[in-house]
Amino acid sequence: MTRFFSLILAVFCLFSVMERAEAQAQNTVFFGFGRANVYDTYLSPIEYAGPEMNVSVSTERHLKRNPHILFHTNSQIHAGWLHNPLKIAHEANGSLSHDFGYSYRWNNALPRLSLDAGLTVGAAIGGTYNNQNGNNPAQGRASMRMSIVGQARYVLPVKKHRLELTYRARLPFFGAMFSPGYGQSYYNIFAQGNWDGNILATHPGNALSFHHRFTIGLPLVRRTWVIGYESLLEQAKPNNLRQHHYSRSFVIGWTLGRTPKHAKP
Amino acid sequence: MKHLLYIIGLVLALLPLQSCVDEEGQDNTPRGNFEALWQIIDSRYCFLDYKGIDWNEVRARYSERIADGMTNAQLFEVMTDMLSELKDGHVNLYTAGDIARYWKWYEDYDKNLDIELRDSYLGHDYSLASSLKYRILDDNIGYVVVESFNTGMGEGNIAQMLFNLRSCNGLIIDVRGNGGGRMDNARRLASHFTNERLLVGYTIHKTGPGHNDFSEPWADYMSPSESVRWQKPVVVLTNRECYSATNTFVRDMKRCPKVTILGDKTGGGSGMPFSAELPNGWQVRYSAEPCLDVNMQHIEFGIEPDTPCSLDSLQALQGHDTLIEEARKLLQ
Numbered sequence: 001m002t003r004f005f006s007l008i009l010a011v012f013c014l015f016s017v018m019e020r021a022e023a024q025a026q027n028t029v030f031f032g033f034g035r036a037n038v039y040d041t042y043l044s045p046i047e048y049a050g051p052e053m054n055v056s057v058s059t060e061r062h063l064k065r066n067p068h069i070l071f072h073t074n075s076q077i078h079a080g081w082l083h084n085p086l087k088i089a090h091e092a093n094g095s096l097s098h099d100f101g102y103s104y105r106w107n108n109a110l111p112r113l114s115l116d117a118g119l120t121v122g123a124a125i126g127g128t129y130n131n132q133n134g135n136n137p138a139q140g141r142a143s144m145r146m147s148i149v150g151q152a153r154y155v156l157p158v159k160k161h162r163l164e165l166t167y168r169a170r171l172p173f174f175g176a177m178f179s180p181g182y183g184q185s186y187y188n189i190f191a192q193g194n195w196d197g198n199i200l201a202t203h204p205g206n207a208l209s210f211h212h213r214f215t216i217g218l219p220l221v222r223r224t225w226v227i228g229y230e231s232l233l234e235q236a237k238p239n240n241l242r243q244h245h246y247s248r249s250f251v252i253g254w255t256l257g258r259t260p261k262h263a264k265p
Numbered sequence: 266m267k268h269l270l271y272i273i274g275l276v277l278a279l280l281p282l283q284s285c286v287d288e289e290g291q292d293n294t295p296r297g298n299f300e301a302l303w304q305i306i307d308s309r310y311c312f313l314d315y316k317g318i319d320w321n322e323v324r325a326r327y328s329e330r331i332a333d334g335m336t337n338a339q340l341f342e343v344m345t346d347m348l349s350e351l352k353d354g355h356v357n358l359y360t361a362g363d364i365a366r367y368w369k370w371y372e373d374y375d376k377n378l379d380i381e382l383r384d385s386y387l388g389h390d391y392s393l394a395s396s397l398k399y400r401i402l403d404d405n406i407g408y409v410v411v412e413s414f415n416t417g418m419g420e421g422n423i424a425q426m427l428f429n430l431r432s433c434n435g436l437i438i439d440v441r442g443n444g445g446g447r448m449d450n451a452r453r454l455a456s457h458f459t460n461e462r463l464l465v466g467y468t469i470h471k472t473g474p475g476h477n478d479f480s481e482p483w484a485d486y487m488s489p490s491e492s493v494r495w496q497k498p499v500v501v502l503t504n505r506e507c508y509s510a511t512n513t514f515v516r517d518m519k520r521c522p523k524v525t526i527l528g529d530k531t532g533g534g535s536g537m538p539f540s541a542e543l544p545n546g547w548q549v550r551y552s553a554e555p556c557l558d559v560n561m562q563h564i565e566f567g568i569e570p571d572t573p574c575s576l577d578s579l580q581a582l583q584g585h586d587t588l589i590e591e592a593r594k595l596l597q
Contacts, residue, residue: 039288044542045305047288085293086546132548133540181480183309183471183553185537187448194468194483208286235286240473244286 027256030056030213032230034249036080038093041242042139042180043130044084048091052080052247054230068107070116072149073100074170078126078232078247093245095126095141099170103149116151120170135185139243143202145175145209164217164224172209175202179238200238207236215251224255293544295340299331301543302344302358308474310551311536312353315563320476323350337545341365344547353565354508355538359548370532370567371505377529377576378441378504382586383410392429394422397454399430406596407433408589411454414446414510423457424492435596436495437589438518439502445509445534455517456490458499458524463487465517466564467557482561487517499524500592503570507531509538515568516558525595526570528588533567 036052056076063069075098082091103118127140147170156163177200180189188194200206215228230251235244291297291304303324307313313320327347331340341358345365348356358365386408391400396416399409407430430436445451455465467482501518503526512531518524536552543549558564572595577587 039286045288045301046290046542046544084542084546085544088546089542089548130540132542134550135537136539136553181470182473182478183311183539184480185470185539185554187537188468188470188483188554191449191452192468192483192485196470196480196483197472237286240478242286242289 025059025061028058028060028224028226028253029256030054030058030215030226030230030251030253032056032249032251034230034247036078036082036093036248037244037246038080038082038091038128039242039244040128040139042136043091043128043133044089046084048082048084048089048093050080050082050090052078052082052093052249054078054232054247054249056230056251056253062105068105070103070105070118071100072103072118072120073098074120074122075099078245080247089130089132091128091130093126093128095124095245097124097126098122099145099147101147101149103151112155114153116149116153118149120147120149121145122147135187138186139180140178140186143175143177145172145202147172162219164219164226165215166217166226166228167212167214169210169212171204171211172202172207173204175207176200177202177207177236177238179236179241182240184239197239202236202238206238207234209234209236213251215253226253226255227251291544295331295333295335298340298543298545298547299328299344302347302549305541305543305549306348306351306356306551307476309471309539309541309553310351310356311471311479311553311555312351312563312565314476315555315565316352318350323347341547353536353552354532354534355536355550355552357550359550370508370534374505374529375575376504376506377574377588378506379576379581379586380442382581382584383439383441383589385584386586386589392426394426395419397422397426399426401430401433402593404593404597405432405434406593407436408439409436410439411443411511413443414448414450414454414514416446416450418450418454420453420490420492423454423490427457427493427495433497435498435500437500437502437592437596439589440507440511440514441502441504441528441588442506443508443511444506444532445511448510448513448537451510451514452487452517453490455514455521456487457493458495458518458521459487459489460494460496461489463517463520464559465520466513466559467561468554469557470554482557485556487520497523498596500595501526501528502588502592503528503531503568505529505532505567507567509534512564512568513556516556516564519568519571520559525572525592526568527572527574527592527595528570529573529575530569531564531567533565535564 032054037049039047059073061071080093099120099122101120103116109115123144129138149170151168154165210233213230215226217224217226232247291301330343395418537554539553
C-alpha cells in the first residue's frame with residue numbers, strides 16, 4: 001500500500017511541478033475560529049471539547065492549455081485546547097494536512113454558476129495529548145488519503161458588486177492511517193519495534209470523513225475578501241478503537257493575488 | 266434566483282452533517298459511573314481470564330450496592346472493593362481525596378528489607394550516578410542500590426558507574442523496595458550485563474474488547490549496550506516490593522549470563538498500565554499490555570529467585586543484612 005501511495009504522490013507531484021511553470025495561481029488564506037470535539041478511546045472514553053483555530057491556504061491554478069482544468073492545493077493547520085465535560089482534564093489537539101489534485105470546471109453550468117469536480121491526494125499528521133494519562137498520554141496521527149472534491153460557485157450581482165458564493169467539499173474514499181493496537185503502548189511500537197497492524201487501509205466504511213467550506217466572497221480592491229463557515233468531520237474505527245475530530249469554525253480570509261479571468265463564470 | 270435557492274438548500278442540508286463514531290458514554294450518576302468503571306475493566310483489562318475472574322458475576326454482586334442517592338465516599342468504597350477483586354497493584358482509582366489501591370502483593374509478605382540496615386552498607390560517602398547509589402564494599406564487591414526506575418539514568422551514568430567499579434570482583438544490584446518506573450530505564454541498565462542479543466520474553470497486547478482478544482506473542486529481544494558491559498558475576502537482590510518495571514528488570518537480568526537472582530519472589534505487575542476516566546472525573550488505571558517470560562508464561566504474580574533468601578532478624582540486629590552477606594559469599 002505504501003508503494004501504491006508513493007507512486008500516486010510522485011505522479012501528482014510531477015504534474016504539479018509541470019503545471020506550476022505554465023499557470024497563473026490564485027491563493028486564498030483563511031483563518032478559522034470555532035470549536036472542536038475530540039473523541040479517542042485510546043486516551044479516554046469521554047469526549048473532549050473546546051476552542052480551536054485553524055489556518056488554511058488554498059491555491060487554484062488554471063492550466064493554460066486547458067482552462068477547464070484546475071490544479072488546486074489546500075494546506076491546513078488545526079490547533080485546539082480541549083477539556084472534558086467537568087473541565088478538570090485537558091487535551092491539546094493539533095494537526096497539519098496538505099491535499100492537492102485536479103478538477104474539471106464547468107463554467108456556466110447554469111447561469112452564473114460554475115461547478116468543479118476532481119480528485120486529490122493528501123496527507124495529514126497530528127496528535128492529541130491528554131494531560132492526566134500515564135502510559136497512554138498521547139495519540140499520534142498520520143494518514144494519507146485520496147479524495148473526491150467538488151465545488152460550486154455562484155456569482156450573485158448585488159448593485160455594483162459581485163458576491164461569490166462558494167461551496168467546496170472533500171470526501172476521502174481511500175487511504176491509509178497509523179494507529180496503535182487496541183491496548184498497545186507506544187513503547188511497544190517504537191521502543192521495542194513491534195509493528196503489528198499499525199498501518200491500516202481506510203475507506204468510508206471504517207473512516208468516514210468529510211471536509212467542507214461555504215464562503216461568501218466579495219471582490220474588492222483587486223482582492224476577494226471572504227467570510228464563511230468550515231467544518232471538518234474526521235472519524236475512524238481503527239483496531240477496535242473509536243476516534244473522531246469534529247471541527248466547526250467561522251472563517252475569514254482573502255485572496256493573495258488577482259482573481260484570474262478563468263475563475264469568473 | 267431559483268438556482269441560488271437550490272444551492273443554499275444543498276449547503277444547509279450538508280452543514281449539520283454528523284457521523285456515526287460517537288461517544289458511548291454513561292451518565293454522571295452513581296449507576297452510570299459504576300457501569301463505566303465496570304465497562305473499562307471488562308473491555309480493556311488484560312488479566313481477567315488469566316486470573317479466572319468472572320467479571321459478570323462481580324458486576325452483579327457489586328451492582329446491588331449502588332443506589333441513586335449514595336455519596337461519593339460510598340461510591341468510592343464500592344468501586345474500591347470491586348477493583349480489589351483484580352488483585353492488581355497496577356489498578357487504581359484516583360479521586361481528589363483518595364486513591365483506591367491494592368498493595369497486598371507485598372503487604373502480606375515479609376519485607377526482607379531494612380532501609381537503615383541497607384543504608385549502613387552504603388554509608389554516607391557513596392557515589393551517586395543519577396539515581397544509582399553505589400560504593401565498593403570492604404571485600405572488593407561493588408554494591409549498587411536502585412531505589413526506583415522513575416528517575417532517568419542515561420548510558421553515561423551507567424557506564425561511568427561500571428567503569429568506577431571495574432576493579433571489583435563482583436557486583437550486587439539491590440532492587441529491593443523498587444516499585445518500578447520507566448521500562449526504558451530498566452532495560453537500559455540490564456543491557457549492560459550481556460554481550461549478546463538475548464531473547465528475554467514476549468509481549469502481547471489486547472486487540473479488542475473481548476477477554477481473550479490478544480495479539481500473537483511478540484518476541485522481546487534485549488540488545489547489549491554499546492557502552493561499558495560488565496563481565497564479572499552479578500547478584501540481584503529482590504523482595505516482594507519489586508514491582509512493574511523492576512519485575513521486568515529481574516526477568517531480563519535472569520536471562521543474562523553470570524547473573525544470580527537472590528532473595529524473595531518479586532511482587533509481579535507485568536501489565537503496562539493505561540489510564541481512562543469516569544464521567545465524574547475520577548481517573549482509572551488498569552493493566553493493559555502484559556509481558557511474558559521466555560517460556561511465554563505470565564509474570565503478573567512475580568518471578569522466583571534463583572537462590573531464595575530471607576532477612577534474618579537476629580543478623581539484622583547485629584548489623585548484617587542476610588541477603589547482602591549471602592550475595593557477597595556467592596561473589597567471592
